[in-house]
Amino acid sequence: MKRILIVAAHPDDEVLGCFGTVARLISEGYEAYTLILGEGITSRADKRNPKLHQEALETLHRNIHEANNSIGIKKVFIENFPDNRFDSVDLLDIIKVITSIKEEIQPQIIFTHYPHDLNIDHQITYQAVLTATRPMSNECVREIYAFEVLSSTEWNYPLSFSPDLYYDITNTLPLKVKAMEHYHGELRDFPHPRSLEGIELVATYWGMRTGISKAEAFKTVRMLR
Incomplete structure (x- = not known):
């Protein structure tokens, strides 16, 4: 059985980035896990103080498990690196x-x-993943794919997302949208990209560019065959 690990900087990045694809792969027999590195929320205050945000963080942790359980993620690992302060x-x-x-x-x-991505935590997460999966002879990771996160990837002008891999998520987009609904505190009203309408529009956009109804797009980082 093939196993997937999603490594995300913040709660909801995993949903926005790849849940349509991972939900599809789970239905095809893959086993999937999620690692969320950052605590979330605390960067929205003037000063980071997790104790003051304890109730909100507990709610966010419930949201994380509800969202991931909804598509069949086997286990979620949650760390508490400071939000938007990975540097x-x-x-x-x-x-x-x-x-x-x-x-x-x-x-x-x-x-x-x-x-x-515009977000510094996303950049550092990518760098850490590459370092943790250096292509040694005993390395288990054979494939690494980078996803986009709405309201970060497309905001780092003039750098743009340049995918080369697309998954048909026509049948699993509703699962991705439903998972995102569990992160109600992170959702914004349309036309903000991090809205339910925004998620559906981006899936339609990538689908239109590849001749299918709905798609998720990725940049191949490494693929060993």
Whole structure:
């Protein structure tokens, strides 16, 4: 059985980035896990103080499990690196967390962030994933794909997302949208990209470009055959 690991910086990145595809792969017999590195929420205050946000963080953790359970993710790993402050943490600490989870579940496939996102945490997550999966002879990860995150990937002008892999998610887009509904605190009203309408429009856009109804797009980082 092939195992997938999603490595996301923040709660809801995993849904926005690849849940249509992962839901499809789970239905085809894959086993999937999610690692969320950042605590979320705390960057929205003037000063980071997780204790003051404790109730909100507990709610967010419930949202994480509800969203991931809804598509059949086998297990979710949640870390607490400071939200939008990954650059204040030693990169090695993030790498060690990814390495530990990777060694525990032995995934063949990783989905993670695009390196040119506007969000600094996304950039560092990508760098940490590459370091944690260096192509040594005993490395279990054979495929790495970078996903887009609405309201980050497309906002880093003039750098643009340049996918080369597309999955047909016509049948699983409703599961992705339903999973995102669990993150009600992260949703915004249309025309904000991080809206339910925005998610559906982007799936339609990638589908239109590839001759199918709905699609999710990825940039291949590494693929060993």
